[in-house]
Amino acid sequence: MHSTSTPAAGDLAWDGSPKHRCPPRFLRVAPDSPTRLLRIAQQGRCTACGNRIEWYERxxxxxxxxxxxxxxxxxxVPPHQRWHINSGLAHPAGDGSPWCRVRHRALCPATPAPPGNSLLDSLRRSLALNTRRLHDTGRFTPPPRPDPPPTNPPTPDARPVVQLLYLRYLAPGPLEHIPCVAQTRNRHRCPHPILAPDALPGTWTLAPLHPDHNPGHLPLPELWLALYDLTHLPYSEQLRWRAQRCTTHATTPDAADIARTSWEPFNPHTHHQHIQHHLPGPPPPTHSGSR
Incomplete structure (x- = not known):
């Protein structure tokens, strides 16, 4: 009679080794454990795809x-994706054996696929099917997708530099949206902007970034600054811009201000994110409909 502890002939390979031998699970003491108990790899599930993973210390x-x-x-497995376990620790390299471990990120169906590999692609498809099965049975809920980026991101020239009264100021916003600070008869703020179509316009020009330094004809864009120049306008018109009043309230000095002006003295060091080295392009053409 054969011993009951001896494996059957069908469970042995040609060299006598067991066919279905489970790989050894290494035990070690967790560094953050309050006890000295030996532990194996902590099992868990990926929060992105729901498949099983094993956590190892590195x-x-x-x-x-x-x-x-x-x-x-x-x-x-590509060499840069091979891992091996030694004494319960994960090492990012192979150990010379014909078997290795792979980081879950290389197989996770919720992450971008790395360059083509037949074995890894097959495992990724299997994990994707398992993720769908877990989701259909209610055992896994995928995390919510992040909010998409805004369709109209803020442009860096939203706060242009304006030169008036031979001083440079940083505008509180686009020129066509700078509001008047005067108070109306209904005790509300005036809704009209200070850039009126019937007023004298300023001009966009390139000026030296530092007024005391003239770069001459050096073709270095970082030495120049695009600004909205108002110094050629009459003195009264520049005072209207400095007081941040529309053309209607510029002629009514008795109207009180309901808000403070929003001009900031321009400083190239603290306002560097608003510096533009090129003139703004022309506005897009407007196509009028057929009458």
Whole structure:
């Protein structure tokens, strides 16, 4: 009679080794554990796809790394994606054996796929099917998608530099949206902008970034500043811009101000994010409909 502890002949390979031998699970003491109990790799599930992962401590005191729970043939895994376990620690390299471990991120169906690899692509498809199965049975809920970026991101020239009374100011916003600060008869703020179509306009020009330094004809755009120049306008018109009043309230000095002016003295060091080295382009053409 054969011993009951001896595996059957069908469970042995040609060299006598067990066919279905489970790989050893290394035990170690967790560095953050209050006890001295030995532990194995902590199992969990990926929060992005819901598939099983195993957390291993890494060398050098780095954060734990999630690995795929099964070993893969080393020859089918790129060298930079091979991991091996030694004494319960994960090492980002192969150990010369025909089997290795792979980081879960290389197989996670919720992350961008790396360059083509037949084995990794097959495992990724299998994990994607398992994710769908978990989602259909209610055992996994994918995380919410992040909000899409705004369709109209703020442009860097939203606060242009304006030169009036031979001083430079940073505008509170686009020129066509700078509001009047005067108070109306209904005790509300005036809704009209100070850039009126019937008023004298300023001109966009390139000026030296530092007034005391003239770069001459040097073709260096970072030495020049695009600003809205009002110095050629009459003195009264420049005072109207400085007082931040529309053309209607500029002639009614008795109207009180309901808000403070929003001009900021321009400083190239603190307002560098608003500096434009090129003149703004022409506005897009407007197509009028057929009458």
């Amino acid at each position: 060398t050098g005191g780095h954060n734990p790394v999630p690995l795929h729970p099964h070993e893969l043939p080393t020859a089918a």
